[in-house]
Amino acid sequence: MAKVLFINPVVREEDVPRHVPYGIALLAAIAIEKGHLVQVFDQNAWRTGEEVLRQVLAADRWDMVGLGGITTTYGSVKRIVRVAREVCPESAIVLGGGILTSLPYEMMTWLPEVDVGVVGEAFVTFPEMLSMIDEGRRDWHTVLGTISRGEGGRLIMAGQRPLLHDLDSLPFPAWDLFPLEEVYFPNSEVLYSEEGMLASRRLDINASYGCSLICRFCYHLGIAGDMRYETDAEGRTQVHFDEPGTYTRHIRYHSPEYVVRLARHAHDRYGVNFIGFLDENLMTMDQSSGRTWLKEICRLWHEYGLAPKYEYDDKGEVKGWTGVHWSGTSHATLCTKEILKVMREAGCSHLVYGYESFAPHVMKRIGKGATPKTNIRSFFWTLEAGIRPVPNQIIGFPNEDFDSIRQNVKAWEELGIVVKPHFATPYPGSEWYAVYRDSILEQYGGDLEAFVFELGDASKISATISHNFNAVELVGLRDMMLNFDYRHIDEYEKIWRRNHRIPDGQPSTLYRDADDTAPAAAAE
Template sequence: MRVLLINPPYPVVESLTMPLGLLYLAARLEQGGHEVLLEDLQLSRSPLTRLQRTLRRFQPGLAGVTSFSLNLPMAARILQKIKSNLPGALTVWGGPHASFDDLNILRQYPAVDGVVRGEGEETLLEVADRVERGGSFHGVRGISWRGQDGRLFRNPPRPFREELDGLPRPAWHLLKLSQYRAFGDGASVMTSRGCPHRCVFCVGRKMIGAKGRFRSPAAVVDEMEALHRLGFRRIRIEDDLFTFRRDRALAICREMDRRGLTIRWRAYSRVDTVDAELLRWMKKTGCERLLYGAESGSTEILKKIRKGITPDQTRRAVEMTREAGIGVLASFVLGLPGETPQTLRETVDFARSLRVPYTLNLLTPYVGTEVREKAGEWGIR
């Protein structure tokens, strides 16, 4: 069956990254025998016009869109466009916002037939198989859906996939890779899934699970080498926490070094998961920047949001990282629960004192986060 996967554009584009989640979905669907077309509408000046042409040419039986809260309105317009042009096509929505607001999405947007919740590789493949056979979605774990009579169903969640090396390699052949190379922001790689931390403003733990699930170092570096052969000279490691397990991060670096792979790479880390030896190995194998979620310069705020770190730990990690020759980007959030003019000043002063690039982001209570669920209790409007 023909399946169309769509990455909707954002209102503001700061960088151009591969739609890695859709690439994994596409690869799994192809592995299951389906024909897949992937449209990354980030790259289009007239996304709806381009979509119209694609629908006319490809005529999919199943169409799926992913989105975050920021590009939710555009995703809704895309699904409406699909349904108005191809009423017989089944439409599904995925991504964090839809996953944690699934029934409201189905009530609010009649053009949506189903919501794929959480990790979607196995769920979407099962959905595609059912659509091809003309069956219902009863028994498909991980989907919320609308029956023919309009009733809404929320099937039980799908367990997380434990073994990641069994996933097919992302379907890069469905993208025009020259566009991503030209932008210079690098190719995206996933080495692990899962985050054990409980930050109140993040849905990562709920979306991908608290337990770490890891690809083997050899498989990770195989993929990096393949991307290098395709002309990429920079890698973006998209894990929520690359340094989740020190020994494994070190093993990936050593495998890169053993093979003599010369490539620049970036990753997300935490200030309490790095040390001087690990940072030296990361620098040796091409790490050019780490992003640390420092969040606040106030010890009390950090406790309130259950970040599990202190400003002193942030300062030490930033200094070690700079000494290793790796760039740092420190990320802070303003307006966290308990924030006052004094704690705001502490955060700004602390950020400046680190002597590295930093970002100040206003708190956004995303759907699915504890900070949204307790907004009234915490005085957040």
């Protein structure tokens, strides 16, 4: 049986570790189920230095050292694989997740210590690789969904791995291999709602994979049917994601029974009182199921005894509760009044909405299938249901202009929204990345790795894609927006118009695109 060391790289260093890495927890469970020997070192949780990492790597003779994460873990992954190669010269070093999938050739070039990359979903690919180790083989290129090194270091992209259809065949995540009591439970708080703030033992569940919508800024990295293998002019297989005019989707979701059994397991075994659903968009799954999926999850939440029961004080104020609250993601156009009410009754405390913008012309270009009108409608429906909407906003869209900035500030004032928007960021794997790659390279002096190093959670600026504003302008405008400072925004517009020779009365934009008819959703 193969001996595997999973390492969870550091992400969002500026915050405490809050989330057990769901993918690694699932892969560890799959490996154990297949009879392999597994250890997990959660470096993101422990935040220890190189000394501990070296001890971990030297603790045994590992057949495989496996890492994975999102693109923003790049700096940490680079440090880990360098040490891993030095301490474990004989081990196969494997990298998977979004970081590898989004840029397979680049990552294998920038990280020469990595032997094999897992492209896309690893649920089947990974155990096949472990079986190969058991057989004493290392011909990785025969395993679908991998990129590996051939003779002379030539990179070999194996065929595309089909997505797993029966998600319920997955075991429950191996949560007990992570420092729950030491790190994660003390960091359970989620500042999105009162119930989230008071969560003392939280775990996360991913109930579905993908999203049917085609937001230009979003990326799914092969788990949503969005990944295409195509042969380029030199005969090399290239991995493509959303590009203008080319969108594919295949969304999948667990059965309500699997989801609620897993929640009950988390409650019974770990005493969990809050579940955060990691899903990209719960509502797209509900719509795809014919509006049965969320309703059934909520019904079972009651049936399994998970729905919160409240205790009240003499004044009728809530003083405590039992049961499990939960949260997730919604969509302005796809949510319904009815389902929001049902969700609240089952313990839903808050829902994250990517409202993005309250400017009609900006929303029209995003491909989200939402408008300022549906944003506002869902906002009130959610509040009326007793759920806190979490109104995410972005500035710096390609066609962001002074009008959109003022429309957003006005909406925040009227709706009582307190927000510090993300900056529009072209993450690898998104359509924006495909469209603006040359501009990104230009902004980083041709050094794509420098861009990837700098990528964070978009609360700080990296590459900009706005046709109207540069990084300095966006940072300044965001600050004025936070302070509802219309006067300085108006003043700066005058300077901006002068600099760009755009007279008053004409739209304050340099953005030109005749195609305003982009579809909002991809066909399955």
